[in-house]
Amino acid sequence: MSKIENIRPILLTADYGDEKHPEILECFPNGPKRTIGLVEVSLENGIKGYGEGYLGVFAPKVFESIVELCxxxxxxKDGFDILRRYKDLCSVCDYWSLQGAARHTTSAIEIALVDAKSKSKKCPAYKLFGNSSKDQIETYGSGGICDTKEHFIEELELLKSLGIKKYKIRSVPDD
Known part of the structure; x- marks a missing residue:
């Protein structure tokens, strides 16, 4: 057991894409910058775990506020009892949100707890969930919003150059 000493949100912002790219024009009203939201959990044993919540991309201040609320x-409390901590998070958030912003944030906290526990136990995170039936898993690329064939090809070529063979396509219908 190792008690949770501190939990804090971390927002990281960086340049992202070409300002004239359709995805930037459609989805990023503040221009070609992107923020990610991380949670840092510090345990009394000195270990820190990190988890990412996708809400930080589109509503970073909301992400930050929910972390601070929780x-x-x-x-x-015991940082190794992840199921109990998840239930604690649900008791804080379920009344006002069973989905969306709350789930993005609570999952980031849960991921950070798993990361901290696996580091403390000196084992890969997946071993906390039982035995693996595979030695490795393939990664896939998650594309942005492409509105032309050329943009799809551009993303596919980038992923291919990185050795990524699978691609999740996001597209929008023509108006």
Whole structure:
């Protein structure tokens, strides 16, 4: 057992894409920058775990606020009892949100707890969930919003150059 000493949100912002690219024009009103939301969980044993929540991309301040709302309910409790901590998070958030923003944030906290526990136990995170039937898994590319054949080809060529053979396509119908 190792108690949770601190939980904090981390927002990281960086340049992202070409300002004239259709995805940037359609989805990023503040221009070609992208923010990700991380949660850092610090345990009393000195280990820190990190988890990412996708909400940070589109509503970073909301992500930050939900982490700050949830943190006092977990600090001082056993960071290795992940199921119990998940239930604690549900008791904080379920009344006002069973989906969306709350789930993005609570899952980031849960991922950070798994990361901290696996580091503490000096084992890969997947071993916390039982035995693996595979030695490795393939990665896939998750594309942005492409509105032309040329943009799809551009993304596919980039992924191919990285050795990624599978691709999740997002597209929007013509208006």
């Amino acid at each position: 943190s006092p309910y977990l600090v001082g």
